[in-house]
Amino acid sequence: MSERFISFESIARRYPAKDGMTTVFEDLWLSVERGEFVCIIGHSGCGKTTVLNILAGLDAPDDGVVIVDGQAIEGPSLDRAVVFQGHALLPWRTVLGNVAYAVSSRWPKWSRTQIADHARKFIALVGLAGAEAKKPSELSGGMKQRVGIARALSIEPKILLMDEPFSALDALTRGTLQDEVRRICVETGQTAFMITHDVDEAIFLADKIVLMTNGPGAMIAEIVKNPLPRDRKRLDLHKHPFFYPVRNHLIDFLVERSRTFRDNVPAGFDRRHPPIVDPTAPEIPETGAVRLVKINA
Amino acid sequence: MSEGVRSAVLSALILVLFLAAWQIATQGTGATQQMDPEYAKLMGVTATQGKSAMPGPLDIGAKLMEHLRSPFYDKGPNDKGIGLQILYSLARVAGGYLLAVIVAIPLGFLIGMSPLVSRALDPFIQVLKPISPLAWMPLALYTIKDSGKSAIFVIFICSVWPMLINTAFGVASVRKEWINVARTLEVGPFRRAITVILPAAAPTIVTGMRISIGIAWLVIVAAEMLVGGTGIGYFVWNEWNNLSISNVIIAILMIGLVGMMLDQLLARAGRAATYPE
Numbered sequence: 001m002s003e004r005f006i007s008f009e010s011i012a013r014r015y016p017a018k019d020g021m022t023t024v025f026e027d028l029w030l031s032v033e034r035g036e037f038v039c040i041i042g043h044s045g046c047g048k049t050t051v052l053n054i055l056a057g058l059d060a061p062d063d064g065v066v067i068v069d070g071q072a073i074e075g076p077s078l079d080r081a082v083v084f085q086g087h088a089l090l091p092w093r094t095v096l097g098n099v100a101y102a103v104s105s106r107w108p109k110w111s112r113t114q115i116a117d118h119a120r121k122f123i124a125l126v127g128l129a130g131a132e133a134k135k136p137s138e139l140s141g142g143m144k145q146r147v148g149i150a151r152a153l154s155i156e157p158k159i160l161l162m163d164e165p166f167s168a169l170d171a172l173t174r175g176t177l178q179d180e181v182r183r184i185c186v187e188t189g190q191t192a193f194m195i196t197h198d199v200d201e202a203i204f205l206a207d208k209i210v211l212m213t214n215g216p217g218a219m220i221a222e223i224v225k226n227p228l229p230r231d232r233k234r235l236d237l238h239k240h241p242f243f244y245p246v247r248n249h250l251i252d253f254l255v256e257r258s259r260t261f262r263d264n265v266p267a268g269f270d271r272r273h274p275p276i277v278d279p280t281a282p283e284i285p286e287t288g289a290v291r292l293v294k295i296n297a
Numbered sequence: 298m299s300e301g302v303r304s305a306v307l308s309a310l311i312l313v314l315f316l317a318a319w320q321i322a323t324q325g326t327g328a329t330q331q332m333d334p335e336y337a338k339l340m341g342v343t344a345t346q347g348k349s350a351m352p353g354p355l356d357i358g359a360k361l362m363e364h365l366r367s368p369f370y371d372k373g374p375n376d377k378g379i380g381l382q383i384l385y386s387l388a389r390v391a392g393g394y395l396l397a398v399i400v401a402i403p404l405g406f407l408i409g410m411s412p413l414v415s416r417a418l419d420p421f422i423q424v425l426k427p428i429s430p431l432a433w434m435p436l437a438l439y440t441i442k443d444s445g446k447s448a449i450f451v452i453f454i455c456s457v458w459p460m461l462i463n464t465a466f467g468v469a470s471v472r473k474e475w476i477n478v479a480r481t482l483e484v485g486p487f488r489r490a491i492t493v494i495l496p497a498a499a500p501t502i503v504t505g506m507r508i509s510i511g512i513a514w515l516v517i518v519a520a521e522m523l524v525g526g527t528g529i530g531y532f533v534w535n536e537w538n539n540l541s542i543s544n545v546i547i548a549i550l551m552i553g554l555v556g557m558m559l560d561q562l563l564a565r566a567g568r569a570a571t572y573p574e
Contacts, residue, residue, distance in 0.1 A: 088474035
């Protein structure tokens with residue numbers, strides 16, 4: 001087993017409901033290696049945002065622990081930066097002010113110029129040099145999310161957490177931002193954990209795609225190892241021979257198995273070690289997860 | 298002509314019409330006929346000339362010029378310039394209002410941030426809020442034993458509620474994601490309150506402050522009529538006792554103008570505090 005940089009160990013989250021408790025998920029295990037880009041996909045309500053919030057420290061599991069870099073997490077930390085779905089910029093601060101707020105929280109002893117210089121560097125990194133003095137209300141949706149990314153990266157976190165960061169953006173902007181995020185994460189070896197329900201986005205960005213079944217009582221059905229080359233380009237991704245096998249596999253999961261998996265869990269399925277699947281491999285791994293690519297054909 | 302100019306012209310027209318109607322209504326109707334001259338002497342101008350005891354706009358204008366020439370004179374307890382009286386009132390309002398700010402904003406923060414405190418204090422606020430501030434006056438006079446301080450207390454008690462309620466509401470409705478931004482950046486509770494919650498809730502807080510200053514200026518007139526001594530409220534009542542309707546009208550005008558200025562001041566603060574999203 002390779003190094004477990006992030007390790008979810010049997011976490012559960014339950015909410016009080018009319019008749020007793022609703023279990024969003026329980027006995028959930030997942031590990032992420034350092035420098036890995038992991039995407040979670042699943043339908044709304046499967047608890048993927050809850051998983052991310054627990055990792056961020058904004059929510060706490062009812063059972064189990066999450067260990068990051070050898071330490072159980074207790075609340076939010078500057079080691080784990082979050083890019084929020086709705087950008088969550090402070091509207092009364094400028095672009096520079098928003099990023100500088102994060103920088104000054106990370107390094108409270110830095111001087112004002114040191115903070116501003118550091119913030120400027122990350123604003124430039126996301127391609128917003130020149131817009132430092134603008135207020136969020138003067139920016140387009142894509143630019144706002146860039147600021148959100150700059151803010152998260154500026155504190156140089158061990159892990160970058162993203163909750164459907166591009167879901168509110170138009171297709172073109174989403175594409176360019178995906179490029180930026182992939183470039184930055186590959187260049188800096190950034191460990192990233194992202195939630196999405198965009199299959200193409202997951203294939204382009206992730207090294208590992210975690211498939212979650214529908215909630216309540218959601219579980220990790222399998223982990224898809226992305227077989228695409230590391231130096232992939234977004235625009236000719238769909239020409240790669242591995243692209244469609246992976247895409248079909250993911251879509252089949254979302255359409256069919258995310259719903260039915262719970263009722264016919266394959267023999268030998270171990271929540272602790274969900275099967276790692278390579279949809280392009282001729283043979284299915286030992287756990288025998290059913291591949292539905294064939295049904296589609 | 299632009300909308301602004303047209304509305305200004307219309308405003309001026311309404312003013313002129315109002316003043317003209319006023320002037321005509323209060324003008325004498327001329328000598329009343331067929332009245333015994335002896336009787337006429339007894340009756341005075343109101344009966345003989347049809348002249349109303351209500352002053353016309355020209356009388357008010359003349360009196361106003363008189364006041365404006367020396368607004369701050371002080372010739373003893375019952376003869377002070379109108380400007381000086383207004384300053385007394387403003388000082389009381391400022392005192393009570395600032396006390397209210399000092400109490401209401403931190404308490405509002407506490408209520409807004411803690412649902413427990415909010416629920417616990419809610420019944421008290423609901424009962425205390427609708428009490429007319431003047432109803433507190435006897436209690437204030439008895440406990441404080443100083444009429445000036447009692448007036449300040451009355452201003453305090455009437456301005457505290459809108460600020461308290463608005464601050465609590467503003468703080469409670471700060472967007473969860475902004476709070477989460479601060480939490481993920483490990484910003485401590487105090488810094489979070491200053492750098493996130495305060496600016497986020499500022500527009501709502503300032504709106505509460507604006508409502509409060511309006512109420513405080515309404516209440517000071519009534520309070521000063523009760524406590525007497527100084528202030529524009531006392532001035533109104535004193536001039537009524539002097540049967541100087543002109544001075545009463547001028548005081549009413551001044552109360553309106555000062556009230557408007559206070560409101561504009563807070564409106565400007567409100568614009569500075571708002572942020573476009």
